[in-house]
Amino acid sequence: MKADRDSGMKAAAPQRTSEWLHVYSDGASRGNPGPAGAGAQARNARGEVLLEISDFLGTVTNNVAEYWALILILEASRSLGYRRIKAHMDSQLVANQITGGYRVKKEWLKPLVARVRTLLDEYQDVEVQYIPRENNTECDALANSAVNDGLLGLKAPLLTDEDGSLF
16 A cells, blocks of 8 residues: 555554564655655565555755655554564664664754654564665665655655754
């Protein structure tokens, strides 16, 4: 199923399950900062896609786009009823900052890291995993599609300067 701001949120019915929910996320930025998009999926243990996100973010850095892709899928996945989550991403920086392996140096990333950690704290079990880019092609396509749609004027930017976390 697909979830984005234009079509409304669509997701499977809550299923209070002990299975692992797998979320995949990717951000795309054309320039740094530049026009950016977020792409993400939530899948069950069998690999079935439960929901997708493809959002144009506006002008942000690549790292901000990576964080927003993860935030958006974590927020959307709350309604699915899982207690265990594995977050997969092709950004080593994001994966390591979330787990504490890397220090968060940029002030504008600190609120995004805190938001991700707060969302992950809602789960009983959490794993965060860096994956190679070639294992995340579907989310990459969703993120780049969002950038294309934004540049064509088909989608309005999700983020504005008031978000305080653009750069």
